[in-house]
Amino acid sequence: MIQQEMLTYQQLDGELNRIERELRKSDVFIQRRRYKAASQECEETIAKLDARAAELKTQLAVAQQTVRQISEVIEEHSKEMDTLQDVDELNYMNKKLNEQFAELNNVEKEIKRILREGEEISKTFEETSAKLPRLVAGYNKYNDEFNKAAAEIKPRVNQIRAQQAELRKSIDDHIFDIYKKVADGGLYPVFVPLEEGTRCGGCRMEMPKAAVDAQFAGKPYMRCEHCGRIIFKND
Ligand SMILES: [Zn+2]
Structure with a gap:
């Protein structure tokens, strides 16, 4: 025979389980969880976009710096060419100049790509940010209702816990x-x-x-x- 106190304790746990189950399957609980997950996802997306925007900003600064450097080299080469008479030397300089123009072209393409991605990010950022207030408001609404529901069951839960604490004193440790x-x-x-x-x-x-x-x-x-x-x- 198991002590009656132990069995009563178990019964009370059963009631606690039931109370918790009821709460968890309530619409308020489900909506609260849904809004919480959605707003968290929104915030994570915003953080990722922020991080990517910062990366792009750095990439853009590097590319712009490269454009300035190439432009300087092109200017120097052009000046040098003005002083050259020898055909071979002129051809050589011309080749070097063309290499610089090709490189400049590549960097400009890169800048366009960065700007394009920047535009996409800013669009997604705006869309995502616009959604967030509604999600946060939804979470707050259901969270308030959830807290109310939790407060309503709290007296009974406390009563059960007090009863269990009292029973525990008589229950064999083993x-x-x-x-x-x-x-x-x-x-x-x-x-x-x-x-x-x-x-x-x-x-x-x-x-x-x-x-x-x-x-x-x-x-x-x-x-x-x-x-x-x-x-x-x-x-
Ligand atoms: Zn069995």
């Missing part, structure tokens, strides 16, 4: 440890009666009578090999 371990694993109820001498009161699994008797020898409970619950004799 039995309570077993209960906690199994309950924390997500099983409820933990303690179930042995039915008709051979059946688990939790999962209804039939066991050989001899095995049950052997398990109960010297202790008031046994573990169901099938569902992991603790079976006690109801006598």
Whole structure:
């Protein structure tokens, strides 16, 4: 036989589970979670866009600096060419100049690409930012309602917890440890009666009578090999 206090404690846990389940499946809870996830996603997108915009700004500064450097080189080469008479030298200088123009062309393409991506980012940024206030307002609304609902059940929850604390004083430590371990694993109820001498009161699994008797020898409970619950004799 398991102490009545332990069984009452378990029953109260059952009520707490029920209260929590009800709250979690309420529309308010679901909407609150949905709005929270959506606004978080929005904020993450904004942060990513910010980071990318900063990268682009750096890239643009580097590209503009490169344009200035190339322009200077082109200017120098052009001046040098004015002083040259020799055809070979002129050809050589011309080739070098063309290389610089090609490079300039590449950097200008790069600048266009950066500016284009910048425009896209700023568009996405505006769209995303415009959505955020509505999502935050939605979250706040459902969060308020959720807090109200939580406040309504709080007195009963506190009452149950106080009752459990009182019961705990009379519950055997060993039995309570077993209960906690199994309950924390997500099983409820933990303690179930042995039915008709051979059946688990939790999962209804039939066991050989001899095995049950052997398990109960010297202790008031046994573990169901099938569902992991603790079976006690109801006598
Ligand atoms: Zn079982």
